[in-house]
C-alpha cells in the first residue's frame with residue numbers, strides 16, 4: 001500500500017487511509033524497536049537531510065534515530081551554524097544540499113508554509129517537522145499512536161487540548177487528525193489563547209474553565225505556553241496562568257476520575273503542568289517520545305518510494 005501524497009506537509013492533506021497506513025506501519029516498526037537488534041535495512045542507500053531552522057530536541061533526535069534505525073545516511077543541518085547565518089536563502093541552501101545526491105528532506109522552520117513553498121520548487125520528498133504556527137504532523141501521528149496504544153481506538157475518545165491553542169501547530173495537527181479518526185475534541189484555556197471562531201472553522205468545542213474540560217475528557221493533551229510567539233502579553237503572569245489554567249495533582253484529584261495526561265514537550269513545569277502530574281502515573285509523556293521514533297520510521301519508509 002502507498003500514501004496518497006508525495007510529501008508530508010500536514011495532516012490536513014492526509015486521507016483516513018493514509019493515517020491508518022502510517023499508524024499500522026509504525027506498529028510494525030515499534031516491534032522492531034523492541035528487539036535486541038533495532039536496525040532494519042529498509043532505507044539503505046537513501047540519504048536524508050534534517051534541516052532545522054528552529055530549535056528542537058525531541059523531533060530532531062527522533063528523526064535522526066528513525067533514519068539510523070532504517071539504515072539511511074543522514075545529514076544534520078542547524079541554521080545557526082550554517083551559511084543561512086550569512087544570508088543564504090532557503091531554496092539555495094536546499095538546492096545545494098540536494099546536488100550532493102540527497103533524497104529526502106525533513107524540515108522544521110519558524111515560518112508557517114515554508115515546507116509547502118519548498119515542495120513547489122524541489123523534486124525531493126519533504127517531511128514537515130513543524131512549520132511556525134501551522135502544523136506538526138508527525139507530533140499528531142505519534143500522539144494518535146500513543147492514544148490508540150492506551151485506549152485501542154480513537155473513535156468516540158474525548159480529547160481536551162488545553163493551553164495555548166492560538167500559537168500551537170500541535171493543536172492544529174491534532175484537531176485535523178482526531179476529527180478524521182472520529183474522536184471528540186474540546187479546546188480549553190484562556191480566551192486570549194483560543195482563536196475566535198475556532199468552533200465554526202474546525203468544529204471543536206470550546207471551554208474556558210479547565211476543570212470543566214477535565215471533567216469532560218478521557219485525555220488531556222496539555223500544551224506549552226509559547227511565549228516566543230507572543231508579541232504582547234496575552235495573560236497577566238505565568239503564576240496566575242498556573243493558578244487558573246495549570247494542571248495540578250489537587251485539581252486532578254478533585255475531578256475524581258482517571259484522566260490520561262499528554263504533553264508534546266518541552267514542558268514549562270509549574271506553568272501549564274505541575275511536576276507531580278507530568279511525572280505521575282497518568283502521564284504518558286515519555287511513551288509519546290518513545291513512539292515518535294516508530295512513527296517517524298513509518299513516515300520515512302512510506303515516503304521514500306523504496
Ligand code: CP
Pocket residue numbers: 055056057058059060130136139264265266
Ligand atoms: N514536541 C516537539 O516538537 O519537541 P521539540 O521542539 O523538542 O522537537
